Amino acid sequence: MKYLFTTLLILISISTFGQNNLEHIAEIEAYQTSENKKFSTAETTILTQKDFKKFKSLNFYPIDLAYRVEATFVRTPDEKPFLMSTTTERLPEYVKYGEAHFKINGKLLKLNLYKSTKPYSEPGYEDYLFLPFTDLTSGDGSYGGGRFLDARIPEGNTILLDFNKAYNPYCAYNSIYSCPIPPKENDLDIRIEAGVKDYKKY
Numbered sequence: 001m002k003y004l005f006t007t008l009l010i011l012i013s014i015s016t017f018g019q020n021n022l023e024h025i026a027e028i029e030a031y032q033t034s035e036n037k038k039f040s041t042a043e044t045t046i047l048t049q050k051d052f053k054k055f056k057s058l059n060f061y062p063i064d065l066a067y068r069v070e071a072t073f074v075r076t077p078d079e080k081p082f083l084m085s086t087t088t089e090r091l092p093e094y095v096k097y098g099e100a101h102f103k104i105n106g107k108l109l110k111l112n113l114y115k116s117t118k119p120y121s122e123p124g125y126e127d128y129l130f131l132p133f134t135d136l137t138s139g140d141g142s143y144g145g146g147r148f149l150d151a152r153i154p155e156g157n158t159i160l161l162d163f164n165k166a167y168n169p170y171c172a173y174n175s176i177y178s179c180p181i182p183p184k185e186n187d188l189d190i191r192i193e194a195g196v197k198d199y200k201k202y
Contacts, residue, residue: 021065024065024068025063025065028063028162028164028165029063031164031165032058032060035058035167035196036057036058039055039058040055040057046170046173046174046177047173047174048173048174051173051174058196058197058199059196059197059198059199059200060164060195060196060197061141061164061193061194061195061196061197063164063194064164064193064194065164066104066105067104067162067163067164067192067193067194067195068160068161068162068163068164069102069103069104069160069161069162069163070102070158070159070160070161071100071101071102071111071158071159071160071161072100072101072102072157072158073098073099073100073154073156073157073158073159074098074099074100074101074157075097075098076096076097076098076099079095079096079097080095081093081094081095081117082094082095082096084114084180084181084183085180085181086178086179086180086181087145087169087171087177087178087179087181088178090178092116092118092180093116093117093118094114094115094116094117094130095114095115095117096112096113096114097113097114097115097129097153098112098113098129098159099111099112099113100112100113100131100159100161102161104190104192105190107189107190109188109190111131111133111161111186111188112131112183112185112186113129113130113131113151113159114129114130114131114132115128115129115130115153116128116130127152127153128150128151128152129150129151129152129153130148130150130151130180131148131149131150131151131161131186132146132147132148132169132180132181132182132183132186133146133147133148133149133166133182133186133187133188133192134146134147134182134186134187134188135187135188135189135190135191135192136188136189136190136191136192137191137192137193141191141193141197141198142166142168142192142195142196142197142198143168143169143172143196143197143198143199144198145169145171145172145179145181145182146169146181146182146186147166147167147168147169147195147196148166148167148168148169148180149161149162149163149165149166149167150165163192163194163195164194164195165195166192166194166195166196167195167196168196168198168199172198172199173199
């Protein structure tokens with residue numbers, strides 16, 4: 001009886017784990033579909049007119065849940081605001097809000113999360129955190145200027161980072177935009193083969 005009970009618990013755990021994975025994959029697929037829709041719609045695209053006419057789809061790395069991690073979040077309340085470099089002369093002011101500590105493929109990693117000192121004009125962004133990063137794919141599969149992740153201020157001491165949703169800055173597609181350059185401390189010594197790849201014009 002004890003054996004049967006243990007076996008049943010294992011089967012339930014496996015089933016739940018598999019179901020959760022399917023839900024995560026479906027969520028990422030929906031995100032990719034939404035991104036492609038933005039780029040292929042005249043009212044929301046950031047592409048140049050020439051590129052828009054030829055656009056088919058963004059190129060994503062295969063979905064890999066190994067790059068969906070629950071990181072330990074460490075608040076850093078005594079940081080001083082700084083001016084973040086961009087691809088133009090624009091210098092937006094940010095403050096380091098916290099750190100995300102996590103592992104990918106057994107490697108310990110850390111990324112800083114930043115908060116704009118200027119309130120966003122759109123409602124709903126009061127708890128928005130900005131996470132720009134580079135990694136070993138930058139310039140070798142993904143955009144050389146790095147990629148971004150969106151995050152929200154967590155209620156506890158963990159924060160979810162899903163690199164399958166890593167996206168390119170606007171200037172990767174159109175030079176009229178001014179884009180933040182990821183700080184050097186957010187350069188990961190690992191290949192993050194997840195999220196969007198470098199944009200190739202058709």
